[in-house]
Amino acid sequence: MTGLLDSPKTKAPKAAAPKKKRMDPDEREAHIVAEAVRFFAEQGFEGKTRDLAKRIGITQPLLYRYFPSKESLIERVYQEVYVQRWNPDWESLITDRQMPLADRLSRFYREYSRAVYDYVWVRMFVYSGLKGVDINDRYLRGIKDKVLRPICTELRHAHGLPSPNEVPIGEQELELAWGLHGSFFYRAIRRYVYNLTSAADSDVAIDNEVRVFLAGVEPVQRQLVETQAEQPAH
Structure with a gap:
């Protein structure tokens, strides 16, 4: 006589797989x-x-x-x-002459670096340049118009130099502002491309970069503006 313990075990029915939620x-x-x-x-x-x-x-x-x-x-x-991370308030911050220029630049680059420079932004920007995608060109044209030209204009005002309406901003003068801007981008490259981290406080580093830039830019900019003023009008 076969006991219950000898009877074949019945398998429990498999639970139905949960249905994936259909996205709208x-x-x-x-x-x-x-x-x-x-x-x-x-x-x-x-x-x-x-x-x-x-x-x-x-x-x-x-x-x-x-x-x-x-x-x-x-x-x-x-x-x-790239587009949605841009804060339009930054443009008015750079040109707000109620604040010292050093404070404006430090605050702008602190906020800009926190909002922009991360793994995704930096690596995509580098890849787009290597691939020839026009992300770089489009974005940097905006930086040139919204950041670099205003910085040059504010430097001129701080140094008592002619306004861009009197003497147009030349490419060499813009290169001065590119140098400042590029210093912050290179810090992001070190971190997100080279994987080199730094224990230095990033806000303090930004303040130092701005101070070094402002300490040396005036005589160079003055000479460039004087040279630009001598160029024949087109």
Whole structure:
């Protein structure tokens, strides 16, 4: 006689796999963009959309329903990472003559560095230059107009030099401002490309960079403005 202990065991029924939540179109689009930002930061713009789709867990045709081309996806990433991080208040901060120029520049570059320089922003910016994507050109044109020219103008005012309406700002003068701006970008490159971290307080480092710049820029700028004033008008 067969006892209960000898009877074959019945297997418990498998629990049904939980159904994946279906994203609405806006959610899906935002998810694709967020993953694309991380993907391009890691892989560069050489990364294939089929690999991106696989990483997201969707088909490539579905990705193309939201972004008809890789270029349109890159454009959306540009808007997300570069355009939306720009604070229009920074432009008025640079030109606010109620504050000392050193304080304005230090505050601007502190806020700018915190808002902009991170793993995604820096690596995508470097990759776009290597790949020939126009992110660099578009963004740097904006920096030139919204940051560098105003800095040159404010330096002239601080040093009692002619305004740009009297003597146009030349390329060599702009290079002075590029030097200041580039010093902060290089700090971000060291961290997010070379993986070199620093124990130095970043705000203090920014203040020091601004102080060094202002301590030496006046005689050089004065000479450049005088040379520019001698150039024949076009």
